[in-house]
Amino acid sequence: MKMTRRTFLKDAGIFVAALGLEPVWLPKMADALEDMAYGRAPILWLQGLSCSGCSVSLLNSESPGPADLITRYLSLYFHQTLSAATGPAAKDAVERAIAKGGYILVVEGAVPLTLKEACKFADENFADQLLRAARSAQAVVSTGTCAAFGGIPAAPPNLTGAAGVDAALKQAGLRRPLINLPGCPAHPAWIVGTLMQVLKVGMPDLDAHLRPKIFYDHLLHEQCPLFALYQKKHFAENLGEEGCLFKMGCQGVITQADCSLRGWNGGVSWCIRGRSNCIGCARPEFALDPRFAFFRLNEENLF
Structure with a gap:
């Protein structure tokens, strides 16, 4: 070629x-x-x-x-x-x-x-x-x-x-x-x-x-579009609610990657933009602690 x-x-x-x-x-x-x-x-x-x-x-x-x-x-x-x-x-x-x-x-x-x-x-x-x-x-x-x-x-x-x-x-x-x-x-x-x-x-x-x-020098939390809501303590506690996803288990506060700046699938979206919390998949500890759930949901409001 x-x-x-x-x-x-x-x-x-x-x-x-x-x-x-x-x-x-x-x-x-x-x-x-x-x-x-x-x-x-x-x-x-x-x-x-x-x-x-x-x-x-x-x-x-x-x-x-x-x-x-x-x-x-x-x-x-x-x-x-x-x-x-x-x-x-x-x-x-x-x-x-x-x-x-x-x-x-x-x-x-x-x-x-x-x-x-x-x-x-x-x-x-x-x-x-x-x-x-x-x-x-x-x-x-x-x-x-x-x-x-x-x-x-x-x-x-x-x-x-x-x-x-x-x-x-x-x-x-x-x-x-x-x-x-x-x-x-x-x-x-x-x-x-x-x-x-x-x-x-x-x-x-x-x-x-x-x-x-x-690629991995900054916390996702620092680059998150919901950072202002985190500072205001405006948290979502259930799926579909508006607000920062910290209380639902978002691990962006301890995960270093540039997903928010780069985007996925041709730059179209990434986890937070899709209204899912960060599960910390770039962390060395990812999936290694069974006590550390990917998501924290309010079970009282699931049904």
């Missing part, structure tokens, strides 16, 4: 604006897109204990759309949801990628560390495959809360011993450049923007949980 420099600059401009970067970043982002388009930035995408929600989120990308993103920019060695290869052909594709090395390893889903047989690829446990793939990668990107911190698969009683990629690598004594992109699912701009930065700029500035600060 032949593309001009103008095409790369145009698409890079969209990404730079979406990521809130200064215009000076434009040439480097265009270079990153060119490398991705011409196969100079191969990506190996592996999936552990997951629902494939982050893959679906990636396909919700706009400007470029999913077709351009997959066929033009992401040089995928393999992707369990998107790749046409199955059986021995799929196994061979992964083996060739690992043998060649030098790729960015994107991991979706948690790693079963106790019951390793709970997730297998071909005849290999995913935990073992992950370690082999990570050793040959230039960087590892844990996409989604399951890959970053364990997420839903790691919720009690966690019979599989599900854990995030970072925990799995540390247990094996393996140190690799690693980035966490939590969210259930991760936003497509977080994924593509991070890949572009790793390619041409290097590792982004990360917080204590290895999350890029450009």
